[in-house]
Amino acid sequence: MSEPLSKIPGGMRYYFGAEARLRRSVEDTAMSVFDGWSYEEVTTPTVDYYALFERGMGHAEAHRSFRLTDTDGRLLALRPDVTSSAARAAATLFAERARPLRLCYAANVFRQQPRSHAEWRRESTQLGCELIGAGTASADMEVLIIAAEILQKLELSDFCITLSSVEIFNGVVAGLSLDEPGRAEMQRLIDIKDAAELQKFLAPHAPPHEIEAFARLTRLSGKRRTIEEAREVITNARSVAALDALENLWRVIESLNLTDFFEIDLGDVSGLDYYTGLIFKIYLAGAGGRVGRGGRYDQLTASFGRAEPATGFVLDLDAITEVLARNGSNLAQVSDSSVTVLSPANDENALFLQAKELRARGEKVKVISDE
Numbered sequence: 498m499s500e501p502l503s504k505i506p507g508g509m510r511y512y513f514g515a516e517a518r519l520r521r522s523v524e525d526t527a528m529s530v531f532d533g534w535s536y537e538e539v540t541t542p543t544v545d546y547y548a549l550f551e552r553g554m555g556h557a558e559a560h561r562s563f564r565l566t567d568t569d570g571r572l573l574a575l576r577p578d579v580t581s582s583a584a585r586a587a588a589t590l591f592a593e594r595a596r597p598l599r600l601c602y603a604a605n606v607f608r609q610q611p612r613s614h615a616e617w618r619r620e621s622t623q624l625g626c627e628l629i630g631a632g633t634a635s636a637d638m639e640v641l642i643i644a645a646e647i648l649q650k651l652e653l654s655d656f657c658i659t660l661s662s663v664e665i666f667n668g669v670v671a672g673l674s675l676d677e678p679g680r681a682e683m684q685r686l687i688d689i690k691d692a693a694e695l696q697k698f699l700a701p702h703a704p705p706h707e708i709e710a711f712a713r714l715t716r717l718s719g720k721r722r723t724i725e726e727a728r729e730v731i732t733n734a735r736s737v738a739a740l741d742a743l744e745n746l747w748r749v750i751e752s753l754n755l756t757d758f759f760e761i762d763l764g765d766v767s768g769l770d771y772y773t774g775l776i777f778k779i780y781l782a783g784a785g786g787r788v789g790r791g792g793r794y795d796q797l798t799a800s801f802g803r804a805e806p807a808t809g810f811v812l813d814l815d816a817i818t819e820v821l822a823r824n825g826s827n828l829a830q831v832s833d834s835s836v837t838v839l840s841p842a843n844d845e846n847a848l849f850l851q852a853k854e855l856r857a858r859g860e861k862v863k864v865i866s867d868e
Contacts, residue, residue, distance in 0.1 A: 660759060
C-alpha cells in the first residue's frame, strides 16, 4: 500500500530550531561528563547481525527490532541496543587493551513499540557508558555517580535512581524449581506488580508462608529501612549476598549525601536478559516513564570471547529533552547578539565579501533575496 509522502511513519519525528539545539546541548553535557570520568567515545554500526542482539538482549527484546535481509540472505537488524555491540567490541577489537575499558556513546536506536506504549517512539537516542573489566562495588558506584552527575549538570533536581539486584530474584527462583517459561511468567507478574496473580502462580511451587513473604518482598521500596525490612523476609544465601551488596552501596550513597536522589526498589526485575547483579532505573518528574536504566552484566562478553565483569547505563536523550523543553530550560539559549541583514543589491561579490568578513569576526549574518 502506498503511503502519502507528506507524512512520516508513526513513532518517528522531526526536531527543529530550539528543540534541536536543546537535544544537542543535552548530548554535549552528557558526553562532557563521560569525558571527565575518562570514558572514550565509541561509534557502533547502525546495521548489524540480528543474532548479536538476540544473544545480548534476549529473544523477546531483540524481536522488537527492525529486521531486514541482505543480498546474501543473512538476517540483519537496525541497532535496537548499543550495549551488545560494545560488549562484542570489548571482546574482539579491544581484547588486548588494558582493563578496565571505559566506553561511552550517543547513538540512535530503533525498536518497534506497541502503540499503547507511554512514549511511542520507534527511533530514539541513547546516551550511555560501559565500564568493562571491573567487577568491584566501586565500579557499580562509579556509573551511578556519573548518571546522577549528568542529570545535575542538566539542572534537573527532581530525579530518582531506583536500585535493586537480579540476584535477589534469582536466589528465590532457584528454590522454586521453575522452568524457563515459568521463570519468565513470574518475572512478568513482578514487573507489572500484580501481587494477587503472583500469589496464585506461586501456589503450586511453595508453601503459603513463603509465598506471602516473597510477595511482601516485591512490594518493598524506599530508603535504608527497605533493606532492614527485606532482611526479615530473605532467607536464602544467594539473595542475602545480593542484599548485602546493596546495603554496602547505600552506605556510600549516604556518605556522599546523595540519598535524596536514590531509592531501593526490590520489586524491580529487569526486562533484559544480560543483567547479572545490580540493576537500576532512572526516573524524572514530568516524564511518562523511566528515562534511563542500567546495571551489571558479567556474562555478556562471553558470547564473543572470554567472560569479564561489566556495568553501565543508558539515558533516553529524547525523554530528557522533552522534560527540559516543558520546564523552559535555558540550557541551549540562543545568543541575543544582533543579526546583520545583508541584501544582494547590485553587487553580489561585495555582498559575500562583507558576509565573509563579518563571519570571520564571529558575527551572525542573514542574506535576503531580492526576489
